[in-house]
Structures are given as structure tokens and as C-alpha cells.
Amino acid sequence: MQYITDVREAKEIDRMTIQEIGIPSMVLMEKAALAVAGCVKSNAAPESHVLAVCGMGNNGGDGVAAARMLWEDGYPVTVSLIGNEENASEEMKKQLDIARKLGIHICTGLPSGEYDVILDALFGIGLSREVTGEFADAINWINEQDALRFAVDVPSGVNASTGEILAVAVVADFTITFGTNKRGIVLFPGCNYAGNVVVADIGFPKKVVEKVLPRTYTLTREDAMEMMPPRILRSNKGSYGKVLVIAGSPEISGACYLSAAAAYRMGCGLVKVFTAAENGPVIKNLLPEALVKTYDSELDYTQSLNRFDITKSLQEEIKWATCIVIGPGIGTAEPAGIMLDEVLKEKNKAVVIDADGLNVLAKKETYFVKREDGTRKICLPENVVLTPHLQEMTRLTRFELPVIRAKIVEQALLSLESANCQTLVLKDARTVVTDGGEVYINTIGNNALSTGGTGDVLSGMIAGLLAQGMRPTKAAVLGVCLHGLAAEEYVRRKGGRYSMMAGDLLDMLQEILPK
Numbered sequence: 001m002q003y004i005t006d007v008r009e010a011k012e013i014d015r016m017t018i019q020e021i022g023i024p025s026m027v028l029m030e031k032a033a034l035a036v037a038g039c040v041k042s043n044a045a046p047e048s049h050v051l052a053v054c055g056m057g058n059n060g061g062d063g064v065a066a067a068r069m070l071w072e073d074g075y076p077v078t079v080s081l082i083g084n085e086e087n088a089s090e091e092m093k094k095q096l097d098i099a100r101k102l103g104i105h106i107c108t109g110l111p112s113g114e115y116d117v118i119l120d121a122l123f124g125i126g127l128s129r130e131v132t133g134e135f136a137d138a139i140n141w142i143n144e145q146d147a148l149r150f151a152v153d154v155p156s157g158v159n160a161s162t163g164e165i166l167a168v169a170v171v172a173d174f175t176i177t178f179g180t181n182k183r184g185i186v187l188f189p190g191c192n193y194a195g196n197v198v199v200a201d202i203g204f205p206k207k208v209v210e211k212v213l214p215r216t217y218t219l220t221r222e223d224a225m226e227m228m229p230p231r232i233l234r235s236n237k238g239s240y241g242k243v244l245v246i247a248g249s250p251e252i253s254g255a256c257y258l259s260a261a262a263a264y265r266m267g268c269g270l271v272k273v274f275t276a277a278e279n280g281p282v283i284k285n286l287l288p289e290a291l292v293k294t295y296d297s298e299l300d301y302t303q304s305l306n307r308f309d310i311t312k313s314l315q316e317e318i319k320w321a322t323c324i325v326i327g328p329g330i331g332t333a334e335p336a337g338i339m340l341d342e343v344l345k346e347k348n349k350a351v352v353i354d355a356d357g358l359n360v361l362a363k364k365e366t367y368f369v370k371r372e373d374g375t376r377k378i379c380l381p382e383n384v385v386l387t388p389h390l391q392e393m394t395r396l397t398r399f400e401l402p403v404i405r406a407k408i409v410e411q412a413l414l415s416l417e418s419a420n421c422q423t424l425v426l427k428d429a430r431t432v433v434t435d436g437g438e439v440y441i442n443t444i445g446n447n448a449l450s451t452g453g454t455g456d457v458l459s460g461m462i463a464g465l466l467a468q469g470m471r472p473t474k475a476a477v478l479g480v481c482l483h484g485l486a487a488e489e490y491v492r493r494k495g496g497r498y499s500m501m502a503g504d505l506l507d508m509l510q511e512i513l514p515k
């Protein structure tokens with residue numbers, strides 16, 4: 001597991017390390033600078049002419065120190081100072097003093113001349129507002145140069161918490177970030193500016209990081225493999241749970257197939273599909289391993305007798321199941337709403353609500369608390385997992401799409417508002433999973449996933465894990481991570497991002513899951 005910090009957490013780790021543990025700020029800075037210089041030496045030619053563009057905070061101090069280390073190693077180096085030196089931080093003043101005593105070339109403002117390497121040390125986690133004036137000019141100039149760009153801690157101009165661009169930002173080839181990865185260079189659009197990210201250990205004590213306990217984390221492939229539920233030596237199909245997939249409508253059959261097949265592929269013992277009668281033969285043909293139960297989609301479900309029948313039939317299946325998926329391809333007609341209400345009466349079995357299940361949910365005021373500004377908080381119990389993409393999220397919460405896009409972690413948390421309620425899987429290029437407490441940001445996967453049906457596969461995968469006894473949030477995190485790994489495996493094996501279809505993920509699961 002890798003912690004990802006926002007600005008507040010990163011500053012708190014700095015503060016505690018310096019003030020409570022007693023490691024001097026200059027020691028941390030020297031180590032940060034060593035990491036930057038090391039990254040330059042590993043990636044740039046030995047004769048490279050280096051320019052360090054430095055602001056007046058400690059990020060600038062890192063830049064001056066790294067420039068000095070490269071200078072000691074024989075690189076021709078220039079330091080360019082942007083901003084008023086009178087406002088420089090104590091550490092920055094000390095670094096400048098050292099560099100001047102050594103005779104390193106320092107200029108005020110942007111230099112003329114050409115450089116092979118530029119260190120971007122204008123702003124790090126101290127960036128506090130939009131970039132304007134000479135700072136914006138410097139960033140634009142840096143981006144125009146034909147040089148390798150190394151960003152110190154964070155590309156200047158990127159909000160290190162949200163990934164937003166504060167007017168303009170450096171487009172780096174490498175970012176050397178200190179101690180922990182930063183949320184702003186994991187999330188879009190910030191990650192597009194960071195290039196290759198190196199997380200450098202500069203000596204923040206583990207104890208401090210654990211005490212600050214960053215809220216956000218990500219997983220590696222190894223972490224995911226370790227989280228997999230165990231396979232028992234003496235087992236049978238009853239040992240790994242039963243998934244009920246309530247999905248499909250007269251017009252759509254593929255979604256419930258993909259979801260059901262994915263649940264099986266994740267290792268659950270039995271899958272039953274509850275679907276419109278029109279889908280019965282299709283599912284039996286595509287997935288003979290699944291049990292199938294159907295309802296008559298042509299009946300009038302405003303009639304209480306028909307409502308009673310479908311509810312009764314569904315109740316039996318809910319009783320049978322270990323966990324339930326509702327929504328893929330289910331449509332928004334009357335039966336979908338009746339079935340969703342029935343499923344949500346279940347408080348002990350895990351329930352995944354996906355796709356049209358979410359659109360139906362969005363129309364039911366009883367599951368939400370309205371705020372004065374018209375937005376809504378989702379109020380469902382902790383056995384529920386919701387898997388909206390951003391558009392579905394706007395329907396659920398009434399948050400505006402650009403706001404969710406810009407602040408995906410904050411908006412996910414705001415929609416739940418308190419810990420230990422339902423799990424939210426907010427799907428995007430960086431999917432966020434949270435139950436209101438910890439936040440997982442998925443960094444695995446690729447844009448091959450941007451195709452119809454991949455969401456149905458995900459809902460089935462999560463259910464497959466839930467059926468094997470995983471807690472909702474853990475199952476959601478692991479499902480998202482494995483879903484990304486399957487897409488990466490496809491690209492690795494087939495060499496392209498264009499051709500993948502959702503069904504290919506099912507085949508890739510066979511490749512990536514533990515043998």
C-alpha cells in the first residue's frame with residue numbers, strides 16, 4: 001500500500017518531523033536535493049547545462065541545493081531567481097548564501113541562453129493561489145524550452161491536493177516528490193503534467209507518517225494479490241458464496257451476461273441471474289453455468305397483483321443469495337424500481353448498485369438527504385456499494401459534473417459526509433473508492449477500459465469478491481484494482497488499446513488472478 005498525501009497532510013508530516021522529532025529542516029532539504037540531483041544524473045547526459053528556476057519558498061531552496069550538488073559533480077549550472085529575494089524563506093536564504101559562497105552563477109529573472117536540463121523549483125506544496133505575472137511567465141518560458149524538465153516535489157502550478165491547474169503549470173518529464181506521493185499528481189489533470197514520478201525517501205520517520213495517517217492510498221499488483229480471498233483445500237461450490245445478478249431488460253441482455261460471468265471468474269461458487277423473460281435463452285446459451293430466473297416484462301407493474309408476484313419471486317432469490325448486484329442493463333421501467341426497493345430492504349447481505357440501478361435510485365428521494373443548495377447526500381447502509389460514473393454521480397448527488405471532475409475525492413467524500421455508510425466507487429480515469437473514511441485512488445489500468453460493458457464486468461467482479469466474504473469497501477477496492485490489472489494485461493498481451501472489448505476482461509482475469 002502506498003500513502004498519497006494532500007497538502008495539509010504533507011505539511012503536517014514536515015512540521016512533525018522538524019518540530020516534534022527534531023530532524024532539522026535543512027537536513028530534509030539536503031536529502032530532497034540529493035534525490036533531485038540523483039534523478040537528473042540518471043536521466044540526463046553528463047555534460048548537460050542545468051538551469052534551476054527557483055521561487056522564494058523551500059521548494060526554491062531544494063532547487064538551489066540540487067543545483068549546487070550538480071555543480072559539484074561538474075555540471076555547468078545557473079540558478080535563476082523568480083520573485084523578491086527579501087521574501088525568501090529562512091532555508092532558501094541559507095541555500096542561496098551557500099551557493100554564493102561557492103561562486104555558483106545566480107541570476108535574477110529568466111536568463112538568456114539554452115539549457116539541456118531545467119529544474120522546476122518555483123512552487124511545491126506551498127502554492128496557494130492562481131499563478132500570475134512573472135511566475136506565470138517563467139512557467140510558460142520553461143515549457144517552451146527544448147530541455148528535459150525535472151519538477152521538484154510537484155510541477156509548479158499544479159494544486160498538490162486536487163490536481164487542478166492554477167492557471168498554468170510546468171509540463172515535466174520527471175517529478176521527484178518527497179516522502180509520499182501527492183494527490184495532485186496522481187489525479188487528473190495534474191498527473192498529465194508530472195511525467196515520470198519518483199517518490200524519494202528523504203527521511204520522514206515512518207512513525208510520523210503513520211501518526212498523520214494520510215487518508216488516501218493506492219495499491220500495487222502485489223498488494224492486490226495478497227488481498228485475494230483464500231481458496232480452501234476441501235471446498236465445494238457452497239464454499240465461495242452465491243451471487244444474485246438482477247439485471248437486463250427486454251432490450252439489453254449483454255450487461256447481465258458480463259456481470260454474471262465476471263462474478264464467476266472472480267471465484268464465487270454460484271451465480272443466479274434474475275432477468276426479463278426475453279433474456280432467459282440468451283443467458284442460458286452464453287453462460288450455461290448460471291442459474292436463471294425470469295419475470296414477465298410485459299405485465300403492467302402498476303397493478304398491485306403483478307407487483308406482489310415479482311416481489312415475492314425476488315424475495316425467494318434474495319434469501320438464496322450471499323450478495324446481490326442490481327442494475328446492469330435493467331432499464332428504468334416500473335419493475336426496476338420495484339426490485340430496487342425490495343433489494344434495499346436487505347440490510348445484512350452486500351448489495352452492489354450499478355448502471356440503471358443508480359439512475360432508478362436517483363429518482364427515489366427517500367434514500368437521500370437534501371441540502372439547502374439543492375445538492376444531496378446519499379443515505380444508504382454499509383452493506384451497499386454504489387458504482388456510479390461521473391454522469392451517474394451528478395444524478396445521484398446533484399453536484400455539477402465539472403465540480404466532480406475537478407475535485408473528485410472531495411466530492412466523493414461530500415456525497416457520503418460521514419464514515420461507515422455505503423461504499424462509493426466513483427468511476428473515472430482515476431477511480432476513487434471510499435466509505436467516507438479512507439480513500440482509495442486507483443492508479444492501475446488504462447484507456448482501453450473506455451468502452452461499453454466494462455462497468456458491468458466491474459460490478460460482477462466486486463460481487464464475486466463479496467460472495468467470498470470480503471467486506472464491501474475492501475471488495476470494491478480490490479475489484480477496481482483487478483479490473484485495471486486485467487486491462488493492463490490485455491494491452492500487454494495484445495499490444496493495443498483500441499481493440500479491447502468488455503468481454504476480453506473476463507479472459508484476462510484468468511491470466512492475472514493467482515494460480
Ligand SMILES: NC(=O)C1=CN([C@@H]2O[C@H](COP(=O)(O)OP(=O)(O)OC[C@H]3O[C@@H](n4cnc5c(N)ncnc54)[C@H](OP(=O)(O)O)[C@@H]3O)[C@@H](O)[C@H]2O)[C@@H](O)CC1
Nearest residue numbers: 014025028029057058059123124125126127128129130153
Ligand atoms: N518544510 C520543509 O522543511 C521541507 C520542504 N520541502 C520543500 O519545500 C516545499 C514547500 O515549501 P514552502 O512551504 O516554503 O512552499 P513553496 O512550495 O516553496 O511555495 C511557497 C512560496 O510560494 C509563494 N507563492 C505561493 N503561491 C504563489 C502564487 N500563486 N504566486 C506567487 N507566489 C506564490 C509563497 O509566497 P506568499 O504566498 O508568501 O506570497 C512562498 O514564497 C515542498 O514542496 C518541498 O519542495 C523539502 O525541502 C522538505 C523539507
Ligand SMILES: [K+]
Nearest residue numbers: 123152154156
Ligand atoms: K516545483
